[in-house]
Amino acid sequence: RKEVEQDPGPFNVPEGATVAFNCTYSNSASQSFFWYRQDCRKEPKLLMSVYSSGNEDGRFTAQLNRASQYISLLIRDSKLSDSATYLCAWASSARQLTFGSGTQLTVLP
Amino acid sequence: GAVVSQHPSWVICKSGTSVKIECRSLDFQATTMFWYRQFPKQSLMLMATSNEGSKATYEQGVEKDKFLINHASLTLSTLTVTSAHPEDSSFYICSARALAGVLNEQFFGPGTRLTVL
Numbered sequence: 001r002k003e004v005e006q007d008p009g010p011f012n013v014p015e016g017a018t019v020a021f022n023c024t025y026s027n028s029a030s031q032s033f034f035w036y037r038q039d040c041r042k043e044p045k046l047l048m049s050v051y052s053s054g055n056e057d058g059r060f061t062a063q064l065n066r067a068s069q070y071i072s073l074l075i076r077d078s079k080l081s082d083s084a085t086y087l088c089a090w091a092s093s094a095r096q097l098t099f100g101s102g103t104q105l106t107v108l109p
Numbered sequence: 110g111a112v113v114s115q116h117p118s119w120v121i122c123k124s125g126t127s128v129k130i131e132c133r134s135l136d137f138q139a140t141t142m143f144w145y146r147q148f149p150k151q152s153l154m155l156m157a158t159s160n161e162g163s164k165a166t167y168e169q170g171v172e173k174d175k176f177l178i179n180h181a182s183l184t185l186s187t188l189t190v191t192s193a194h195p196e197d198s199s200f201y202i203c204s205a206r207a208l209a210g211v212l213n214e215q216f217f218g219p220g221t222r223l224t225v226l
Contacts (some may be wrong), residue, residue, distance in 0.1 A: 004152075041222070043218060044217055045217070101152040
């Protein structure tokens with residue numbers, strides 16, 4: 001079983017739609033969680049950290065459920081510029097990141 | 110934000126040759142640098158963790174004699190792919206963690222696309 005499971009998509013949604021991604025992890029030693037965005041042929045860029053209390057940054061909301069071992073990302077009012085691959089990741093106490101395989105999002109005009 | 114550079118951004122080489130990739134933290138000191146590899150439509154896979162002045166720690170399945178890592182200073186780590194073969198063609202990305210700063214935050218380089226003919 002992969003350490004991090006993500007629905008690869010692709011998700012094709014119209015502009016203005018709300019879309020949600022989930023990611024499950026199997027290692028209970030996971031300490032910190034993140035969502036990254038990766039554009040084609042580019043490096044990943046940190047979108048936001050994920051906390052148990054949930055956190056919001058503009059149109060983006062991230063949630064962590066430790067009991068069920070999953071994290072989620074909600075994007076409201078999708079923009080064309082949101083089209084990218086979204087990677088979830090977790091860090092161990094050694095601070096090494098383990099990435100999910102990514103979910104591809106395409107926002108259509 | 111902190112900037113990490115990689116050089117070269119892309120390289121094409123013949124099978125059997127060695128390729129060196131540099132990763133530099135431009136405006137901060139990095140105690141630890143990480144090397145990842147990403148094949149098309151797959152996730153980033155950690156290859157090794159490199160701490161300044163010590164030997165790199167390789168992930169299971171990564172050959173340390175094939176992927177030589179040198180982390181000689183707090184701002185530079187190099188990855189050398191020795192005797193490269195077509196199956197080594199991939200996107201190699203480094204990241205660096207600052208000496209001080211946000212816990213667990215890693216800053217990624219722009220990546221190096223390696224094609225071995």
